[in-house]
Amino acid sequence: MTQERGLEDVIRQRIRSLRLARGWSLDTLATRCHLSPSTLSRIETGHRRIALDQLVPIARALDTTLDELVESPDDEDVVIRPEPQRRQGITTWLLSRESSLPGVTVAKLRITDSDPLPVDKLGVHPGHEWFTVLSGSVRLQLGERTILVEVGQAAQFSTMTPHAITAHRGPVEVLSIFDRDGERAHLHPDNEQH
Incomplete structure (x- = not known):
């Protein structure tokens, strides 16, 4: 009662x-x-x-x-206890529930991959992405451009531009917001049909 x-x-x-x-x-x-x-x-x-x-x-x-x-x-409904998901060079912790914000996923990523990718290996998908750097230094590749994003800085970009996020001079941790397409491409790449 x-x-x-x-x-x-x-x-x-x-x-x-x-x-x-x-x-x-x-x-x-x-x-x-x-x-x-x-x-x-x-x-x-x-x-x-x-x-x-x-x-x-x-x-x-x-x-x-x-x-x-x-x-x-x-x-x-309040406390999320994320379980780390590991795959080649990236550990991901989902920080939002599927039903929390329709079409939006918040995740913390620890990236250890440090080699830049050749332009022909950069990913493309519809939408936009946003991230902020929590620790380390991010190498953001956007087509032919390479931009270093440092601790406390944020980046937002169209994912129709060929792109990759890798660590620069050591592991990096970022807080990222993905739309549906970004989530599929970056958090569930094994489910992608090419």
């Missing part, structure tokens, strides 16, 4: 926070979800139990889903 009550309190807080974030009064949200302002006020303050038939129109009015409104606030 306590856990159910705790979840109800979280749902009430979410409803109120989403309403306020949109700059809406109780009257505005009540009109949008076809409830009376007094009913909505009692729901937000905990003076009325929340019924499923009320949550659906409230979620719709707040432009969210019922699942997002009622999801459990347990630690498993």
Whole structure:
């Protein structure tokens, strides 16, 4: 019963926070979800139990889903315990969940490969990539250009340009954001069909 009550309190807080974030009064949200302002006020303050038939129109009015409104606030949704994935010269730790940001993957990479690639071996795929250097020095190859990216610096580039990221003078660690195409190309290269 306590856990159910705790979840109800979280749902009430979410409803109120989403309403306020949109700059809406109780009257505005009540009109949008076809409830009376007094009913909505009692729901937000905990003076009325929340019924499923009320949550659906409230979620719709707040432009969210019922699942997002009622999801459990347990630690498993917050804490990610990444397992290292190793392949030739690169260790990867995924720092985001598949469902966290649609089409976006955040990963930490430790790169030990230090040899520049010939231009004809550079990868190309649709999209953009972004990374910041946590330690070491990155050699970013973009076609014929080679750019050194140092600790604390970030790089963003179109992945339609032939590219490679390698270590320069020792191992390097980067925090990278990939779109779907970048994730497939760099984190799951064995699944690529050439």
